[in-house]
Amino acid sequence: MEFNKIAREESLSQKIEMQIRNAIRQNLFCPGDKLPGELELAQKFGVSRTAVREALRILSGRGLVNIQRGSGVYISEIDVASVVDPFYQLLEMKCGQVSQLHLIRVRKFIEPEIARLAATHCNDSDIDFLTINYAQMSDRAEKPEEMIDIDIQFHFRLAEATQNPIIPVIMQPIFQLLHKFIQATYKQSHAPDLALENHRKLMGCMRAHDPEAASQIMKTHMAQAEEHVLQYYKKHDIQITS
Amino acid sequence: MEFNKIAREESLSQKIEMQIRNAIRQNLFCPGDKLPGELELAQKFGVSRTAVREALRILSGRGLVNIQRGSGVYISEIDVASVVDPFYQLLEMKCGQVSQLHLIRVRKFIEPEIARLAATHCNDSDIDFLTINYAQMSDRAEKPEEMIDIDIQFHFRLAEATQNPIIPVIMQPIFQLLHKFIQATYKQSHAPDLALENHRKLMGCMRAHDPEAASQIMKTHMAQAEEHVLQYYKKHDIQITS
DNA sequence: ACCTTAAACTTGTATGACAACATACAGTAT
DNA sequence: ATACTGTATGTTGTCATACAAGTTTAAGGT
Numbered sequence: 001m002e003f004n005k006i007a008r009e010e011s012l013s014q015k016i017e018m019q020i021r022n023a024i025r026q027n028l029f030c031p032g033d034k035l036p037g038e039l040e041l042a043q044k045f046g047v048s049r050t051a052v053r054e055a056l057r058i059l060s061g062r063g064l065v066n067i068q069r070g071s072g073v074y075i076s077e078i079d080v081a082s083v084v085d086p087f088y089q090l091l092e093m094k095c096g097q098v099s100q101l102h103l104i105r106v107r108k109f110i111e112p113e114i115a116r117l118a119a120t121h122c123n124d125s126d127i128d129f130l131t132i133n134y135a136q137m138s139d140r141a142e143k144p145e146e147m148i149d150i151d152i153q154f155h156f157r158l159a160e161a162t163q164n165p166i167i168p169v170i171m172q173p174i175f176q177l178l179h180k181f182i183q184a185t186y187k188q189s190h191a192p193d194l195a196l197e198n199h200r201k202l203m204g205c206m207r208a209h210d211p212e213a214a215s216q217i218m219k220t221h222m223a224q225a226e227e228h229v230l231q232y233y234k235k236h237d238i239q240i241t242s
Numbered sequence: 243m244e245f246n247k248i249a250r251e252e253s254l255s256q257k258i259e260m261q262i263r264n265a266i267r268q269n270l271f272c273p274g275d276k277l278p279g280e281l282e283l284a285q286k287f288g289v290s291r292t293a294v295r296e297a298l299r300i301l302s303g304r305g306l307v308n309i310q311r312g313s314g315v316y317i318s319e320i321d322v323a324s325v326v327d328p329f330y331q332l333l334e335m336k337c338g339q340v341s342q343l344h345l346i347r348v349r350k351f352i353e354p355e356i357a358r359l360a361a362t363h364c365n366d367s368d369i370d371f372l373t374i375n376y377a378q379m380s381d382r383a384e385k386p387e388e389m390i391d392i393d394i395q396f397h398f399r400l401a402e403a404t405q406n407p408i409i410p411v412i413m414q415p416i417f418q419l420l421h422k423f424i425q426a427t428y429k430q431s432h433a434p435d436l437a438l439e440n441h442r443k444l445m446g447c448m449r450a451h452d453p454e455a456a457s458q459i460m461k462t463h464m465a466q467a468e469e470h471v472l473q474y475y476k477k478h479d480i481q482i483t484s
Numbered sequence: 485a486c487c488t489t490a491a492a493c494t495t496g497t498a499t500g501a502c503a504a505c506a507t508a509c510a511g512t513a514t
Numbered sequence: 515a516t517a518c519t520g521t522a523t524g525t526t527g528t529c530a531t532a533c534a535a536g537t538t539t540a541a542g543g544t
Contacts, residue, residue, distance in 0.1 A: 013299070013496080013497090037524075037525060038525080038526070047497080047498085048498045048499070049499090051498085054295070054296070054299045054497090057296045058302060058303035061299065061300035061303020062304070067526075068505095068525090069253065069504070069505055069525075069527065070507080070526055070527090071506055071507080072525060078332055086305070086320075086328070087325050087415075089267070089320070090325050091411050106406060106408050106412070109351075109355040110351075110352065110355075113351040113352075164347060166348050166419075167348060170415075170416070173412075174408070174412070177408075253526090254527075254528070255528090279493080279495085280495070281493095281494085289528080290528060290529045291529090291530090292527085292528060295495085296528090311496065311535075312493085312496090312537040312538080313495075313536080314495080314537090315494095
């Protein structure tokens with residue numbers, strides 16, 4: 001016979017953590033607000049400072065509050081990093097080792113659609129950003145390692161420009177992984193030159209709001225990137241698994 | 243004159259938390275493993291039990307460890323829920339409300355490519371799973387609410403069958419979000435019937451290893467789903483934002 | 485071999501004390 | 515008046531100790 005498991009009584013600190021978390025969730029506190037001091041909270045909850053502190057630690061682990069020594073505890077605005085970090089960790093764990101090839105093959109079919117959507121929905125602010133981004137990138141034509149960040153920012157902005165909030169959140173961990181691997185292939189042959197050229201063309205498509213062309217160019221961009229990865233693999237005698 | 247900024251010393255508990263987290267990250271501990279007791283840790287780190295406890299609380303807040311009173315602290319297997327929960331929260335915050343439309347429009351261009359890759363790389367085990375899954379689904383033709391889980395599992399298996407480990411990890415939060423929304427539209431009109439039919443066809447493509455057909459059918463599948471969402475929106479007078 | 489019971493171990497909470505840091509305010513020198 | 519300085523006060527950080535409460539292990543009796 002199956003009995004319902006007795007709800008194992010939560011610890012005090014868990015109860016307190018839950019209460020504060022719910023309060024935050026219900027927007028009783030706004031990001032940046034300061035929580036009452038530990039002592040005050042302890043008195044309000046009728047528990048010791050210890051219990052309150054542990055609750056606050058848990059909340060800080062969740063990234064919901066920001067504890068500053070000597071000052072106080074503050075509600076932290078929801079940080080993209082705190083969400084993407086575990087996500088990224090999950091990727092890292094699950095994949096054992098993710099290869100550049102896996103990455104580029106995902107981007108290969110996602111990024112063209114991002115470009116297409118971006119060309120449709122991008123606004124002037126996006127175009128301005130991309131313009132500046134392109135200028136920064138071409139300024140560093142001699143220093144490929146400095147281009148990487150800017151390159152990735154370009155793609156991330158496209159993801160944001162789609163006006164679909166799910167897309168940038170999904171792409172962020174992918175770009176984060178990209179950072180890890182791209183350095184190996186980026187310096188290769190004329191990769192930076194080609195990337196620069198592709199970004200220029202993509203910018204044109206954004207300005208013209210031409211989804212079809214944007215998608216096509218991005219496809220080419222990705223195909224070239226894949227080519228560079230494959231060259232790199234061949235050069236270093238790396239087995240292609242999948 | 244510029245002086246080097248003194249690296250503001252992290253708190254002890256933060257340092258400890260970092261060390262343990264890195265140890266976990268480097269797979270020095272496996273999920274399910276038991277950490278040394280608080281006292282032992284305190285001695286090893288040369289700090290008080292308090293500091294260790296606070297570090298463990300942070301880790302538990304991050305979802306990396308599972309603290310059991312009277313027993314010990316255990317490395318928790320990476321819990322998808324702990325990753326997806328903040329993910330969902332972020333999306334909720336970022337755009338007020340994530341709509342089904344955002345979701346289906348992402349799936350619309352990702353899933354056909356998943357189907358294409360799956361048709362190429364799927365193995366017998368995948369096909370067996372999908373076969374059973376289809377049978378379970380058609381058994382519940384009368385109970386749409388029970389079909390949802392099975393439906394989503396079908397798509398998730400396709401994601402796994404691509405043999406690209408990044409894809410299922412990215413799709414998981416999307417499917418999780420789907421759970422929350424799909425119930426509204428799933429019962430609509432002949433949605434379950436159409437889904438069943440599409441899954442049958444997709445299965446055929448997997449058996450035949452026909453990527454092009456798989457992609458096409460999935461495209462249709464997603465287009466129909468989008469249609470159902472739009473119908474639902476119209477029915478309930480929901481504004482289409484993007 | 486099985487059950488019961490007790491001991492040992494582990495985490496949870498409370499209390500008190502002091503250290504380290506931040507902030508605000510008053511005081512001083514320029 | 516302004517800028518700097520030191521102090522008072524409030525906050526979080528760490529420590530030590532004690533005990534409560536749960537879990538695990540092992541001893542002991544049946």
